Amino acid sequence: MADPVSPRIEPLPASATLAQRVVAELVGTAFLVAAVIGSGIAATRLSPDDVGLQLLENSLVTGAALVALILALQPVSAAFNPVVTVVERAFGLIGTTTAAALIAAQVIGGVLGAVLANLMFDLSPVSIATTDRTGSHLWLAEVVATLGLVLVVFGSLRTQRTSTVAFAVGGYITAAYWFTSSTSFANPAVTIGRSFSDTFAGIAPASAPMFVLMQLVGGALAALIVRFLFPEPRTTEEMR
Template identity: 45%
Template sequence: MMRRAIAELVGTALLLAVVVGSGIMGQRLAAGNVAIALLGNTIATGAGLVVLIHIFGPVSGAHFNPAVTLAFAMRGEADRRSVPVYIVAQLVGAVLGVWTAHAMFAEPMLQVSVKLRGGPAQGFSELIATFGLIGTIFGTQRSRPEFTPVAVGLYITSAYWFTASTSFANPAVTIARCLSDTFAGISPVSAPLFIIGQLAGTVAAVSFFAWLFREDVQDDQRISDHHLSQS
């Protein structure tokens, strides 16, 4: 458990260092062009996710996200005793990752974002972003588990651009980004709506994909039973 918790903490810290650090770099180099800054932020985040999941997946599953941990717990695929440990590790790691990015770019360590991201559309965007993320994980693990890291990176890369919220899809990321008044920041006032959307998207995804894949599971069982009867 200690090794898994440390893997979640360090993996989440590196993820936030990528998200916040690439946001700072993009903003500094883009000369005021927000689209270019976001593109740099997007590419770095998607690529970093692929690598981090490959590194830490064999140890902890590389959740890096309370929503993912809760989704596996709801499906009965996670030790319930590990759930609070994972979530605490993810939250601590996320904050440490933000501070790491600040240190690398000579930013003040302690900050609070003033960037408002309010309105129902933002919350709905987070619901959709999280729903798609959970679906990506469940779908690829069912059919092509070796492709999951790449699929997650690709999905987040696309969701940066097709969602109005730029796809946080992660309560730990949301909370930690409140502590960075940089390109990737979010005001603490806006965070609750994001987290509500993320949790709603998690519940919706677990329910929907359990229903969607149930028939295939039953078909597999019928095929197995048929083979047994023939033997």
């Protein structure tokens, strides 16, 4: 009987080294956070009196950036999210050392992205966010947002539709900005990065730990659902 966990859908070329994957994750996460924070700053400046329009601008830019970044970096490594990396480790797709290196790169990239966004808009390189985001409704929203994201990622991968991941993730995040009360952070590296910018997308450091915890809970629940729905990777022929 086939092992329901160990079969791997390998989106990376055999020649991709750990160093290449680390750099891809660092650069990709930096650009993602720069897109989130930068578009938030631009939105507040361009549409100062309309919060709904600010959120629309922020969500569309984030979704578009995700599509572009995943398409560009997927041949090397394009998780940009410690929760996705942890689930990959849980499924036996990568080793512990690799997972730790990729997560470190994602977190560092997230902070660098925040610094770059601040500098591009002529702000202090680091400004600790003061926006409190706390409450059970926001924590629940982060569980839901992250669960959905991980389900979209691995639902696509385990049904051999790697070419659709970028569009599925970009579309989901754009939508989740609106249907979750937390505006779908759904990513510990992005959450940490956003605490270094006291702007539209910022989150106070005191609020970040619970967001990260709820994201991990959402990822764990999603992993259980993925195991049940897709016990092993399926080929295109098997789905016909």
